[in-house]
Amino acid sequence: MDHVDERQVLVMSYYRDAELRGANLLFRLLSHLDDPESQTKLSLHLADETRHAWLWTKRIKDLGGDPVKVDDGYQRRIGSRAVPRSLIEILALTVIVEERALQRYEEHAQRSDVDPETRAILHEMTKDEKWHIAWVRKKLEELARETGASEQMRAALERYEAIDRLAYEELLAKERALCGNTNSA
């Protein structure tokens, strides 16, 4: 069967885009968090996200498709609304987008129509995303405590959660519309 599932390719292209743009946030953190432990963790974290982007790219190619250029993905929608202005805010935003990635991959893995290769990728990434959330959240809380910025942290998390919900709802609506189009095509 050489029919390419365009909808699947598109969904994976969105994942790929979110991974690549997420890596961008980590690059910013690399120049802000100077302690050796953070530098070590950020290096692995960044390697994970770029590997995730590659795994989606490879999966798309294996399905017979090509990665689609995405201009209105999750990170773009977040970026147009959230402009983190401090280290606390960048860390808070990172926690929120990582939590969304985890939730999204877990939800996808539970669908009944997922092929085994894709499910294996989703499981691998889910594991990584859990570690990403854990260490960045710990670092954020530590830093907030040390610098007396707990209130700033709380406010940032709350603000970015609201932005994330909005961006995600938009994406879901888009996906649903797309689903309908594909079926009728």
Ligand SMILES: [Fe+2]
């Ligand atoms: Fe990732």
Ligand SMILES: [Fe+2]
């Ligand atoms: Fe991640």
